[in-house]
Amino acid sequence: MSEKTQEVLRLHGLRKSYNVGLPNEVEVLHGLDMLLARSDFTALVGASGSGKSTLLNLIGLLDTPTAGELFLLGEATRDMDDARRTALRGSAIGFVFQFHHLITAFTALENVLMPLMIAKGKPSRADIDLARNLLAEVGMDAFADRKSDQLSGGKQQRVAIARALVAQPALLLADEPTGNLDSHASDDVFALFRRFNEKLGCAVLLVTHDERISSACDRVVTLEDGRIKGDGVTLAKSGAKPLRA
Amino acid sequence: MWIEWTLALRFLREGRIQSMLILVGIAVGVAVIVFLTALITGLQVNIIDRTLGTQAHIKVEAPDEMNRILPAHAGVMQLILETRRAQRLRSINNWQQVRDALDTLPQVTAVSPIISGPAFARRGEAVESVALVGINVERYTRIIPLQEDIIAGQLRVGAGDAVIGSQLARNLGVSVGDKLRLDAGQGRGSILNVAGIFELGVRELDARYVYLDMTQAQSLLNLPGAATVIDITVRDIFGANEVAARIAGLTGLKAESWMQTNGQLMNALNSQRLSTQMISFFVAISVALGIASVLFVSVIQRTREIGILRAMGITRQQMLRVFLVQGGIFGLLGSLAGGIAGYGLVWVFNHFGPKLFYIPVNPMLLVTSSMLATFTGIISAAIPARRAARMDPVQAIRNV
Numbered sequence: 001m002s003e004k005t006q007e008v009l010r011l012h013g014l015r016k017s018y019n020v021g022l023p024n025e026v027e028v029l030h031g032l033d034m035l036l037a038r039s040d041f042t043a044l045v046g047a048s049g050s051g052k053s054t055l056l057n058l059i060g061l062l063d064t065p066t067a068g069e070l071f072l073l074g075e076a077t078r079d080m081d082d083a084r085r086t087a088l089r090g091s092a093i094g095f096v097f098q099f100h101h102l103i104t105a106f107t108a109l110e111n112v113l114m115p116l117m118i119a120k121g122k123p124s125r126a127d128i129d130l131a132r133n134l135l136a137e138v139g140m141d142a143f144a145d146r147k148s149d150q151l152s153g154g155k156q157q158r159v160a161i162a163r164a165l166v167a168q169p170a171l172l173l174a175d176e177p178t179g180n181l182d183s184h185a186s187d188d189v190f191a192l193f194r195r196f197n198e199k200l201g202c203a204v205l206l207v208t209h210d211e212r213i214s215s216a217c218d219r220v221v222t223l224e225d226g227r228i229k230g231d232g233v234t235l236a237k238s239g240a241k242p243l244r245a
Numbered sequence: 246m247w248i249e250w251t252l253a254l255r256f257l258r259e260g261r262i263q264s265m266l267i268l269v270g271i272a273v274g275v276a277v278i279v280f281l282t283a284l285i286t287g288l289q290v291n292i293i294d295r296t297l298g299t300q301a302h303i304k305v306e307a308p309d310e311m312n313r314i315l316p317a318h319a320g321v322m323q324l325i326l327e328t329r330r331a332q333r334l335r336s337i338n339n340w341q342q343v344r345d346a347l348d349t350l351p352q353v354t355a356v357s358p359i360i361s362g363p364a365f366a367r368r369g370e371a372v373e374s375v376a377l378v379g380i381n382v383e384r385y386t387r388i389i390p391l392q393e394d395i396i397a398g399q400l401r402v403g404a405g406d407a408v409i410g411s412q413l414a415r416n417l418g419v420s421v422g423d424k425l426r427l428d429a430g431q432g433r434g435s436i437l438n439v440a441g442i443f444e445l446g447v448r449e450l451d452a453r454y455v456y457l458d459m460t461q462a463q464s465l466l467n468l469p470g471a472a473t474v475i476d477i478t479v480r481d482i483f484g485a486n487e488v489a490a491r492i493a494g495l496t497g498l499k500a501e502s503w504m505q506t507n508g509q510l511m512n513a514l515n516s517q518r519l520s521t522q523m524i525s526f527f528v529a530i531s532v533a534l535g536i537a538s539v540l541f542v543s544v545i546q547r548t549r550e551i552g553i554l555r556a557m558g559i560t561r562q563q564m565l566r567v568f569l570v571q572g573g574i575f576g577l578l579g580s581l582a583g584g585i586a587g588y589g590l591v592w593v594f595n596h597f598g599p600k601l602f603y604i605p606v607n608p609m610l611l612v613t614s615s616m617l618a619t620f621t622g623i624i625s626a627a628i629p630a631r632r633a634a635r636m637d638p639v640q641a642i643r644n645v
Binding site for chain 1: 247248251252255256258259549550552553554555556557558559560561562563638639642
């Protein structure tokens with residue numbers, strides 16, 4: 001298996017129910033199968049209530065499936081204890097959220113360093129250089145020492161992307177990363193995802209409502225009522241690139 | 246622990262006003278506890294000093310004389326009407342050996358045999374009832390520092406010299422160098438020279454005590470070679486009961502500690518200590534609740550950030566420690582500030598207060614209160630910290 005086609009994530013009959021064992025038990029995801037490889041740049045789309053967020057939380061190891069199995073980097077995760085799950089989450093997954101979610105008590109640079117500081121403690125010179133380079137890559141090097149609440153939404157989202165990448169994750173999960181940005185800023189952010197997917201070889205899974213964004217991804221997975229209704233290659237993959245990259 | 250400390254300190258700094266307010270709250274609480282404890286301890290030390298300044302910690306006396314009742318023969322019912330015996334003044338048997346034995350006890354710091362009994366002091370028409378106390382100056386002053394209380398003349402007994410209390414001197418109109426006639430009853434009397442006048446500050450003693458040489462007192466009281474009481478001081482004054490019991494067991498004599506003879510005082514001191522402890526306890530509880538509630542609010546405010554940190558790989562244990570550290574920092578800083586403020590109050594009391602007594606400053610109190618407050622801080626942070634650790638990251642992130 002080549003580096004590019006290496007498996008990052010595999011879902012096998014994945015199910016999720018809420019209120020298990022209660023009269024109001026409800027199954028939200030009804031047995032999903034899916035495979036993500038390193039080179040994948042995938043959009044996850046679906047109407048609200050289709051189970052997108054639930055699926056994203058399961059993939060992000062923030063929540064556990066009721067049945068089925070979720071393999072991350074080949075490891076079965078369903079029966080992992082919280083400590084192991086937390087460690088794997090920290091090392092293998094980068095998160096970007098709709099509302100940036102920077103930690104306001106820290107500067108932009110410190111926010112980028114946060115996953116490394118959590119894993120290793122006081123950051124080394126090399127860690128700081130890596131974080132600065134990432135900030136430069138997202139065009140935020142001039143704002144490294146600003147408190148994160150002094151930055152605009154678009155800038156905060158760039159910092160959040162740098163933060164998601166600092167631990168060199170195999171999988172980048174983004175929940176409506178452009179949902180809160182104007183079209184210019186969202187094009188910029190999208191371009192960053194593209195660049196890192198190609199350059200660092202991390203699989204990207206974007207949850208989005210924005211058709212412009214989803215159609216610019218290589219692959220679109222459509223969820224409908226907790227089932228995968230469509231999984232196909234987009235025009236973008238076939239050569240035409242509607243968004244500037 | 247580096248990341249826990251970093252997060253804790255940043256969170257505290259970001260919520261500056263909140264942090265300052267609770268710190269002031271803790272400081273006030275700790276200041277109250279420190280000042281109150283120092284005040285009450287000072288007061289108690291003062292009261293005990295004054296009480297024990299004029300009495301021994303333990304008094305050893307000959308056991309009371311009892312009626313000896315012969316046992317009845319078998320089958321005979323005995324009805325007894327007993328009149329308790331009058332306790333005549335008498336010597337402790339072998340008091341020299343008892344003294345030497347007591348000298349060797351490790352808890353005992355000074356031993357002083359004395360002979361004491363009643364007499365009348367006369368000058369012209371004036372008569373005062375007095376207590377004769379025959380002492381060995383060198384031993385006696387180790388128990389009661391009489392030399393510090395001499396207000397006229399000098400502490401000299403023996404060879405016809407006596408030292409009397411200031412009130413007695415005033416009542417009889419005598420001063421140093423004057424003669425004083427002592428009458429111990431049954432025709433035994435003696436004329437003594439007033440060598441010195443003392444003032445112990447206790448009216449009863451200043452009006453009644455006449456210190457003599459032991460031999461002189463022995464002949465006046467008609468008990469040649471006798472000692473009626475052995476005064477003792479001990480290292481730990483609150484351990485006096487145990488030492489007294491030990492001496493009684495060892496010698497078969499009657500040994501009474503100052504705590505037994507001052508039952509009322511001990512009662513008062515104990516109630517005072519108890520009420521101080523109650524106040525301290527409730528102040529500490531409210532400080533702890535203050536810390537807990539501030540951290541609770543902080544956990545709620547930081548729900549989103551906790552979720553993010555969990556998503557980025559921080560463990561539940563680490564999250565727990567972030568808030569425990571905050572509780573500990575609150576306790577430590579608040580108690581240091583409060584300790585300093587408490588000592589400030591003590592200083593003000595000592596310098597500008599009513600000057601009834603001096604509060605000694607014990608640096609250990611600061612150390613103990615800081616340690617206790619830090620511990621309290623950590624304990625009170627436990628519930629909010631658990632809440633932070635248990636937070637479901639999915640809920641936390643969604644909860645914008």
